[in-house]
Amino acid sequence: MKTTFFALSLFAAACSSAAFAQSEDLGEPLGEGGTVETTGVEASGEQAEEGGLTFTVTDESDWADIGVAIPAFATDRDQPTPANASGTEALGREVARVITANLRNNGLFKPVGPDSLPQPSFGQITAPSWGSWSGRGAEMLVHGYVRARDDNRLVVGCYLYDVALQDELVREGWVVPPADWRRAAHKCSDLIYARLTGENPFFDSRIAYIAETGPKDKRVKRLAVMDSDGANHRFLTLGSATALTPRYSPDYSKIMYLSYVDGNPRIYVYDIGSGQQQLVTENSNPTLAPRWSPDGRHILFSMAVAGNTDIYRVPVTGGQVTRLTDTPGIDIGGSYSPDGSRIVFESDRSGSQQCYVMNADGSNQRRITFFGGRCATPEWSPRGDQIAFTRIAGDFNVSVMSPNGRNLRVLTNGWQDEAPTWAPNGRIIQFFRTERNTGRSGLWQVDLTGRNERRLPTPVDASDPAWGPIRP
Amino acid sequence: MNSIPQTPLRTAILVAASATTLAACSKEPPEELPPPPAPVEAPAETTAQPSGPVVGSQQHFENAVGSSTTIYFDTDRFNIDSSDAAALQEQAQYFAQFPQLTFTIEGHADERGTREYNLALGERRANAAKNYLVSLGVGTDRIRTISYGKERPVALASNEAAWAQNRRAASVIIN
Numbered sequence: 001m002k003t004t005f006f007a008l009s010l011f012a013a014a015c016s017s018a019a020f021a022q023s024e025d026l027g028e029p030l031g032e033g034g035t036v037e038t039t040g041v042e043a044s045g046e047q048a049e050e051g052g053l054t055f056t057v058t059d060e061s062d063w064a065d066i067g068v069a070i071p072a073f074a075t076d077r078d079q080p081t082p083a084n085a086s087g088t089e090a091l092g093r094e095v096a097r098v099i100t101a102n103l104r105n106n107g108l109f110k111p112v113g114p115d116s117l118p119q120p121s122f123g124q125i126t127a128p129s130w131g132s133w134s135g136r137g138a139e140m141l142v143h144g145y146v147r148a149r150d151d152n153r154l155v156v157g158c159y160l161y162d163v164a165l166q167d168e169l170v171r172e173g174w175v176v177p178p179a180d181w182r183r184a185a186h187k188c189s190d191l192i193y194a195r196l197t198g199e200n201p202f203f204d205s206r207i208a209y210i211a212e213t214g215p216k217d218k219r220v221k222r223l224a225v226m227d228s229d230g231a232n233h234r235f236l237t238l239g240s241a242t243a244l245t246p247r248y249s250p251d252y253s254k255i256m257y258l259s260y261v262d263g264n265p266r267i268y269v270y271d272i273g274s275g276q277q278q279l280v281t282e283n284s285n286p287t288l289a290p291r292w293s294p295d296g297r298h299i300l301f302s303m304a305v306a307g308n309t310d311i312y313r314v315p316v317t318g319g320q321v322t323r324l325t326d327t328p329g330i331d332i333g334g335s336y337s338p339d340g341s342r343i344v345f346e347s348d349r350s351g352s353q354q355c356y357v358m359n360a361d362g363s364n365q366r367r368i369t370f371f372g373g374r375c376a377t378p379e380w381s382p383r384g385d386q387i388a389f390t391r392i393a394g395d396f397n398v399s400v401m402s403p404n405g406r407n408l409r410v411l412t413n414g415w416q417d418e419a420p421t422w423a424p425n426g427r428i429i430q431f432f433r434t435e436r437n438t439g440r441s442g443l444w445q446v447d448l449t450g451r452n453e454r455r456l457p458t459p460v461d462a463s464d465p466a467w468g469p470i471r472p
Numbered sequence: 473m474n475s476i477p478q479t480p481l482r483t484a485i486l487v488a489a490s491a492t493t494l495a496a497c498s499k500e501p502p503e504e505l506p507p508p509p510a511p512v513e514a515p516a517e518t519t520a521q522p523s524g525p526v527v528g529s530q531q532h533f534e535n536a537v538g539s540s541t542t543i544y545f546d547t548d549r550f551n552i553d554s555s556d557a558a559a560l561q562e563q564a565q566y567f568a569q570f571p572q573l574t575f576t577i578e579g580h581a582d583e584r585g586t587r588e589y590n591l592a593l594g595e596r597r598a599n600a601a602k603n604y605l606v607s608l609g610v611g612t613d614r615i616r617t618i619s620y621g622k623e624r625p626v627a628l629a630s631n632e633a634a635w636a637q638n639r640r641a642a643s644v645i646i647n
Contacts, residue, residue, distance in 0.1 A: 216628045242623060245588060258591075264618060265591055286595055286619060289588045302592065304619070307550075307599025309592035330592040346589065352548065353589055376586040390586050418586055436630040439583070464587070 025241040025261045029275020030225070030234060035472040036183055036204075041157040041173035065110045066196055068103055069138035069163075072096045072114035073156070074122040079148040083178035088154075091181060092146040093119075095156065098185035099142065102203050102229060103192065106428060106445075107452030112138060125159060130166050139163055140196065144188060146181075154181055158188035160195055170195045182231055183471070190470070200425035203228055204471045207430070208246035208255050209443060211235060212461040216439035221463075223257050223270070228423075228467070230457050236270065245289060245419075248468030249296050256280065256290035256299065267301050269316075281314060281321055289333050294340050300324075302332040311345055311362075324362035335380045335387075336360070337403070344368070344378040344387050344403070355389060357403065368405030377419050382469075383426035386448070390418050390431075398431045398446060411450035419463070424470045430456070432463040527570055530645045537562040542642040543601060547584070547635070550596045552604045560601060563643055564608035571611075577601045578642045579619040580626075582635035587621060594619030601641040616646070 073092030084091035093114050100113030118132060125143045133141050141161040148154055157173040172191050174184045183204055190201030211224040223243040226233040237243050241261035248255055255270045267280040267287040280287055280301055288309065291300040297316055302309050310325045311334045325331035329349035336343055344357050350367065355375035358365040369375040373393030380387055380403070391399040391410060398412040398420045416434040423430065427448060433455075434441040441463045443456040456465070525531035534541055540559035543552070552560065567573060579598030581590035598617035606612045627634035 217625055219623065221623070244591075244623070265621075286591070288591050302588070304592055304595040304599075307596045307603075307617070309595065330589060330596065332588050332592050348548075348589075353586075376589055392584075392586070396586070416583070434583070437628075439625075439628070439630075 024277060025237045025239070025243075025259065026270075026275060026277065027234075027236055027238055030236070030272050036180065036187060037175040039155060039173040039175050041159070041171050066108070066140060067138040068109050068111045068140040068142060068192070068196075069117055069133060069136055070096045070100045070103070070111055070113055070142040071117040072119045073144035073146050074120055074125050075146050075148075076122050081148045081154065081178055082152060083154060083181040088146045088148050091154075092144070095144065095146060095181065095185045095188070096142075098182055098229070098231075099189045099192070102186065102189040105229070105454060107447060107454075108193075108197065112136070125157065128161055128166075130163070133163050140169075140192075142188070142192060149175075152178055154178055154184065156181070156184035156188070158184075158191055160192050182227060182229075186228070199427055200470070202423040202425045202428065202467075202470060205424050206248065206252065206468045206471070207443075207456075207465055208248050208257075208468070209432075209458070209465040210244055210246065210463045211458065212441060212463055213239075219439070223255070223259075224458075224462075225255070226458070233459055245464050245466075247290050247292055247466045249292055250294065250469055251296055252468050252471065256292070258288060258290065269299075281312075291334050291336070293336050294338055300334040300336070300343065302334070311343075313360075322362070324358065325365065333377055335378055337380050338382055338384045342403075344380055346376050346378060346389075353392065355387070355405070368403070369401070370405065371408050379421055381422050381426040382424060386426070388420035388422060388429050390420065398429060400429070400448065409450070411446050411448070412444070412453065414444075417444070419465075421466050423467050430465040430467055432465060434463075528573060528645060533566060533575075533643070533645050536566050541644075542640050544636060545597055545639040545641070547582070547639065548593070550593065550600045552600055556601075557604065560604045561608060564605055564610055567605070567610045567614065574614045574616070574646050576616045576618055576644045576646055577605075578624075578644055579617065580624060580638055580640050580642070581622045582638040583622045583625065583630065584635060585622060587623075591619050591621035594621045597639075597641045601643070 073095045075088040075092050078087045078089040081088050081091060096114040100111045103109040103111040120143055122145060125145050128141060128143060141163050143159045145157045146154060154176050159171040160169045162169055170191060174187050176184045186204035189203040194201045205228045206225055207228060208225050211222045212219055214220045220239045221242045222239045223236040223246055241259050244258040246255050246257035253272055256267055258265055259268050265286045267290045268277040269280055270277040280299060286304045287301050289302040299314050299316055302311050309330045309332050310323055311331050312321050312323050314321045327349040329347055331345060331347045334343050334345040341360055342357055343360055344355055346353050347356050353374040353376045354367055355369045355378045356365055356367050373391050376390040376392055378387050378389040386400045387403055388400050391397045396416045396418050397410045398417045399408060399410045401408045414433045415436045417431050420429045420431040428445050430445050432441050433444050441461050443458055443462045443465045445456055446453040525535060540562040543556040543559050577598040579594030581593045598619055602615045602617055625638045627637035
């Protein structure tokens with residue numbers, strides 16, 4: 001049986017005064033967004049050949065360690081730019097450093113950065129000096145340039161060469177405002193990653209998470225966002241109210257999260273451009289565990305009514321709320337398959353937390369996890385082929401399984417590794433790890449092999465990471 | 473309720489004040505001994521006035537029911553066991569004695585559950601306590617519930633003893 005009622009005033013007109021924002025625990029809005037303009041770049045002789053490379057990796061076995069040389073990007077002439085106090089030549093070196101760090105941090109490549117390589121001239125960007133690169137043990141060579149236009153915007157060109165073939169594999173260019181220079185570096189990283197792995201990229205993306213400070217019994221938890229490499233960090237809430245469990249909308253225009261700002265745990269939809277927020281549903285009950293549908297048109301949330309938590313769905317535009325589960329147990333979470341047809345969620349209707357799959361309309365609910373331990377916080381991969389979850393078997397470990405519940409693989413072995421979410425390409429999983437006793441927590445990433453694990457640096461302790469999609 | 477015990481005190485103060493005023497206005501020495509001082513009763517009343525926590529404060533509630541302000545749960549459970557029932561009966565008696573009070577039951581979980589599930593679990597625990605109090609005659613509109621999940625532990629270690637203290641539903645007086 002499905003119960004329906006109406007959400008009141010979802011996305012109703014919001015008060016815009018700063019004082020009102022303060023009372024909502026909100027900081028200054030980011031007011032950002034937009035697409036990066038792609039531009040043509042000069043050809044270097046022949047057009048790049050079509051198709052993948054022979055070493056394209058599509059399985060989950062060990063990735064090849066591909067050596068990639070990334071010397072400083074050149075500039076046609078060193079000009080002042082708001083993006084770097086020392087001008088475009090220094091900026092070109094910074095761009096190469098960002099790309100090097102991106103490629104180093106996922107364990108697939110052996111990048112060598114600009115600080116230990118000779119710097120090519122502007123003219124060599126499209127005509128590499130092969131002789132000076134073939135002896136360095138790098139299979140791949142990245143060249144690029146940075147040019148400041150009269151309107152202050154930056155043109156960044158990015159070229160990937162195969163050193164042995166002495167051939168260009170791919171090239172692309174972007175026009176960005178000076179403040180977005182790192183996005184050009186991420187776009188170049190994405191170009192290289194996609195071409196060398198055959199996978200979808202993920203570097204030009206953002207992460208929402210909860211920044212944590214203070215002692216274990218008085219923890220301050222603030223909504224924060226940053227680029228995928230930790231840069232451009234911003235706090236979005238002030239910390240007077242506990243914030244938890246953020247999720248970026250698929251178009252980056254909004255973040256849903258839980259806040260205690262009115263004294264109760266409730267989900268708000270925060271508009272990134274305006275810095276204003278609305279309750280997901282006007283209701284006196286606690287609302288928990290917000291999730292977007294893949295097309296961004298629906299919101300899944302959980303609501304406790306008289307202590308019983310069930311999963312509900314509401315259109316982003318407001319209107320009719322549909323109840324999807326109705327068992328006496330706790331039904332919570334919920335993550336759509338990429339095609340939006342099914343939902344994986346957790347329920348303790350069997351007596352302990354286990355993972356279940358249902359159709360998007362709530363029909364055909366069936367348990368999928370039967371291995372030892374409990375299954376919590378399931379998240380469907382954007383590729384559709386895996387479900388990541390928190391496996392509770394004494395400790396908490398990030399694990400993956402097939403959507404039918406088979407092929408369990410435990411990827412991490414921390415004391416408490418919790419709440420996995422996926423990189424946009426479905427190849428890397430992000431989660432938070434909590435230390436025993438101190439309660440301190442940090443963000444970690446692990447790839448699907450479980451072998452490449454690293455901590456993502458954050459200015460303060462951190463939890464509940466949620467990756468947004470690749471940016472336009 | 474507060475006004476009732478204060479009535480004799482106010483009367484006594486009024487009488488005393490009147491006597492003082494009369495005495496102050498009287499320029500001449502009294503021909504008779506002053507009447508037995510009415511204020512004699514007043515200091516007794518003043519000292520009888522509670523100097524400790526007042527009704528409506530959390531401290532007053534704690535002084536009355538002791539550790540029974542909080543009940544504890546087993547891992548992943550939300551049932552009311554016999555010791556919980558005894559504590560809630562003490563609470564119910566207190567709230568019957570002071571029917572003007574409203575209060576919040578805060579539901580909590582230990583750190584050995586995932587964050588979202590624990591928010592739901594804390595809500596379920598708070599509601600279990602609420603339902604039991606309602607069954608004992610406490611009006612449902614006097615009780616608010618809120619879950620903090622695992623976000624507000626009282627015992628900070630990561631061991632069984634600490635977790636047992638954190639799996640709780642705590643009644644808190646709203647002022």
